[in-house]
Amino acid sequence: MTAKLHGLRVAAGKVLADIVTAGYEGVRADAEKVFGAARRELGAKTLDVALPDGTSLGTISILAGPAERTVNMSAVAAIVAQQSGAVEALRPEAVTDPALLAFVRDHMPHLIETKVRQEDLKAALKRIDAEGCLNGTDGKKVKVAEVQRGEPTGEFRYRPSPEAEAAIRRAWQAGELQELLADLIRPAVEAGGQS
Structure with missing residues (x-):
């Protein structure tokens, strides 16, 4: 097969695909309407899919x-500070030498600020559950976010x-x-110009 024929095959395949x-996408949009109603009205969360023969x-x-x-x-940062430990650092006007930090902590604590590491904070944000809770140091859930859920739209995932x-x-x-599947396949067939 020539390069031109391969090119034609690629172009035709792409257009038909x-x-x-x-x-x-149309089939999926139609399904989302029905699935959304099933979730809202019946509380359906999953649907087993099978062929008519039960496969x-x-x-x-x-x-x-x-x-x-x-x-x-503030609540998330407090939990992170308890769980991961807060980082002590001198204010920008001071130096960060460990010996100086120890001295300042003992003699000039007003120059010290406590910070939570950004990577610890980001990790904690990912651990907030669907109800807006995060496990505190004692293992108990702490409400750190308000979650407002909209109506189910019918969006779904298919796992074959x-x-x-x-x-x-x-x-x-x-x-x-x-x-x-006529609505899915018909446009491709009609594009072929069958008469």
């Missing part, structure tokens, strides 16, 4: 609504089963999925 991708195709996880957090940074690809290929070849 884009058409199918756009069809998939498992995996699981759909319907996500909760988007969350907004308002973090109490190990046999999903082979099962879908068999079902497609047997003609079992064409009607179900």
Whole structure:
């Protein structure tokens, strides 16, 4: 096959893939509407997906609504200071020599400020749970953020089963999925100009 034919193959493949991708995005948007209603009205969090013959195709996880957090940074910094230890440092007008730091701590404590390391603070922010809590030094949860959850939108994640690809290929070849996926595939077929 020549370079020109490979080029044609790449161009045609990309265009057709884009058409199918756009069809998939439409299928996904339609599903999100139904999944959002199922989560809001029925509390559904997961959906097992299977072919009509019962072959498992995996699981759909319907996500909760988007969350907004308002973090109490002082509370997070206090927990980090207790857990990771605060760093003592002299103010910018002083030097950071360890012997001087010890001397100043003993004789001029007003020149010392306590800081939390940024990397410890960032790590703590990642550990805030879905309810806005962080484990304190004693292991008890401390509320450090207010979480406001919006309505579920239907956004989801699909985790295929190990046999999903082979099962879908068999079902497609047997003609079992064409009607179900007509809206996904039709644009690619119509792009071929069948009359």
